[in-house]
Amino acid sequence: MRSELSGFLAGLTWPRPQGPGFDPDGAPSDPVVLFEQWLREAVAAGVPAAHVMTLATVDAAGRPDARVTVLEDVDEHAFWVAASDTSPKGKQLGRVPVAALVFHWPQLGRQVRVRGTVRTADEARTAAAFERLSAQARAEALVDRQSRPLHDEEWLSDALGDPSDLVLLEDPGASTVPVWRLWGVDAGRMEFFQAAGADADGHHLRLRYSRTDGAWAREMLRP
């Protein structure tokens, strides 16, 4: 069985990237500007869910964890993600406030890595983001207990389908739920990877930005 999987994996290929390619010399001095440019190019190239990323965290014992989440917002150098306080990722972000993000846009042969320290959003930003959620997502946030074992699927369907669970939302003073938060990853390091192909000159390109005392420094890395 396993050897069949090995053969299957060996037969998989990596598509040649299409798209605009990358000229690191012409890259902006602010990596968030470059991130926005690449995100827009990914969407224009038809990458599905280009704003979906892998969020990596560590727990108090130093064990890593990772899962896919949606990028809710970006400002200055913070990347914002929504997660419940009580979920494993919420506990990890709260106890060990560092995180890494990875975006992968295969059609363009691009990856963006972000690493930084974590902080929570203030009430106004959190409430505004909560209001933008779909009714389903708000219901899930209200029901909470994400990632606990699911023993009773019928109960969950009932809970998510019962408008009384959404009663909090009708009270303007309670436009969010206490456990639901926006977490900001303040980027201290960002790396842009462009796979060879398109107009790249024969090898992969890696440009890393590091932030010290508010200023970004740039360097190319060996591929």
Ligand SMILES: Cc1cc2nc3c(=O)[nH]c(=O)nc-3n(C[C@H](O)[C@H](O)[C@H](O)COP(=O)(O)O)c2cc1C
């Ligand atoms: C496309 C996609 C987007 C997702 N977006 C989010 C998100 O924004 N926030 C979230 O808490 N979970 C999101 N999830 C679910 C997470 O991947 C994960 O299963 C869940 O948050 C539990 O993670 P945890 O046990 O590490 O806390 C998403 C999953 C997928 C497949």
